[in-house]
Amino acid sequence: MRRAIVALALIVVIALLLVVGRWYVATQRVQDVATHAAQSIAPGDSKSTASTVRRAFSSSQAQADRGGYRLPESAGRATIHLHAIEAYASRQERDLAALPPPNLPLTAERFAQLKGLSDDGNARAACVLAEEVTKCGFLPSMGEKELQYRERKLQALQREGRTDDRLVKQIAGSRAMLKLLQEECVASVAVASAEPAWRHMLRSALLGFEPAMSRFVSSPMFDPTDLSASVDALAAYRSYYGPMLDAVAQRGDSFRMAVAAREYGGTPLRFNVFDVSVLIGGVSRDVARALAFAYATVELHSRQIAAGTSLSEKEREQAARQLASGRSRAAEIEAQSTPDERLQARALADQMIANWSPDVVSPRPKATRETPGKSKFDDFDSICRD
DSSP states (O other), X not given: OHHHHHHHHHHHHHHHXXXXXXXXXXXXXXXXXXXXXXXXXXXXXHXXXXXXXXXXXXXXXHHXXXXXXXXXXHHHHHHHHHHHHHHHGGGHHHHHHHSOOSSOOOOHHHHHHHHHHHHTTOHHHHHHXXXXXXXXXXXXXXXXXXXXXXXXXXXHHHHTTOOXXXXXXXXXXXXXXXHHHHHHHTTOGGGGGSOOHHHHHHXXXXXXXXXXXXXXXXXXXXXXXXGGGOHHHXXXXXHHHHHHHHHHXXXXXXXXXXXXHHHHTTOOOOOSTTOHHHHHOOOOOOHHHHHHHHHHHHHHHHHHHHHOTXXXXXXXXXXXXXHXXXXXXXXXXXXXXXXXXXXXXXXXXXXXXXXXXXXXXXOOOOOOOOOTTOOTTTTTTHHHHO
């Protein structure tokens, strides 16, 4: 009996060591992505980036010391991402001009061109690679699993003599989408040997490309049903989700501000236990910061309504609903806060608002690309080119 207990304990210890070791390898691989991104910045740009990072730390410290308020770790790291966005602004147009044309298969030659640009610090190229690998690698894989799950569910119902018209339509839609993806991706032969999509998107985000940062936060590109193959991605998201969410929220992204308010308020949006965000984790609870994002959200929607002379009736109604929802959320958080936290939140919100660009309140209309015979998956990488 004693030998059995010792053997069992030994097995448990070995298993724990393997898990810890695998997690360490995953975190090192994520660090490699960050190191590679830092090394690929041009010498002239790296000096500017180093300067902005120094300002980030000094700004972070100044915020931390104000009124005894200590920034949560995710907020302190967010400052570095904010300055990366600022530093990248001067390279955006140059990087866009260097991109190959859109809506072409990811052949070996096209992959090599995009990879070369990405290695040279072109954040848009890294973003395009992420979207191409998502379209022809990640989406078909997840689509197949989703289709199989729905088919099994329908078969179980049919064995009981029942059916579900909504489920039947979903299955037909999944099959049509997979067929379209197969036709779209038949020539994208380089996808099979490419790195996972999340690595390219993380690289683009770390280089300071704001749309990639927002996409990285909102659309986790790994399979939660296959964690053994997704440990590296999980490590990346657990490390960067909070800081990048905070950064894009501070930039005036209304949806991310609402998400950040809930995250810092301790009531994150979780749809079910299989939600990828459950695995990623969130940020540490900070009532003052949650309230700051809630205040900023209300201010944004108020300004958009006031400035929205060109808004349609439908858009105005939507903005009014968002404003009402924002006020309700702010009131909920205020009820849990102290007077000092409310004062600190107002100061933090005012600081965020003061740094918004004019596009936050009055976004420029997005360019449309009308192409005859356009496929549903054409312009899939449009966020990388806008």
